[in-house]
Amino acid sequence: MAKTYLLSRTLDPILGVFTGLLAFHLNETNPRSAPVPGHTLRxxxxxxxxxxxxxxxxxxxxxxxxxxxxxxxLGVGEGERK
Known part of the structure; x- marks a missing residue:
């Protein structure tokens, strides 16, 4: 069975990571969904x-x-101190 890709074999994972990071950023900065002060990931x-x-x-x-x-x-180092 042939594998299908949205864009290409290498661009699909890059697109996925970029989309996830963008969604996280928008969730953290959107006034409606932003976490309360003191609870941001940073x-x-x-x-x-x-x-x-x-x-x-x-x-x-x-x-x-x-x-x-x-x-x-153990008395280690006492000879050095005297």
């Missing part, structure tokens, strides 16, 4: 990005404290 991504960064920093601080505790218990 703001939600920024919020999640900041949340993840804070969790990583907190985890790094905890890991740093654990590393110091382990080195003290």
């Amino acid at each position: 703001e939600l991504i920024a919020w999640k990005w900041d949340e993840r960064r804070e969790l990583r920093q907190q985890r790094d601080r905890e890991d740093e404290g654990d590393w110091e505790r382990v080195t003290r218990e």
Whole structure:
């Protein structure tokens, strides 16, 4: 069975992606369908990005404290300090 294409084999996916991006943009900017302030995709991504960064920093601080505790218990590096 022969495959049928709207425009061509390569232009059909490009047209699909372009149409999807255009529809998303119009949905985000249209006054009737626009999400409430604070719920746009850009703001939600920024919020999640900041949340993840804070969790990583907190985890790094905890890991740093654990590393110091382990080195003290093992006595590693004490000869260098004296």
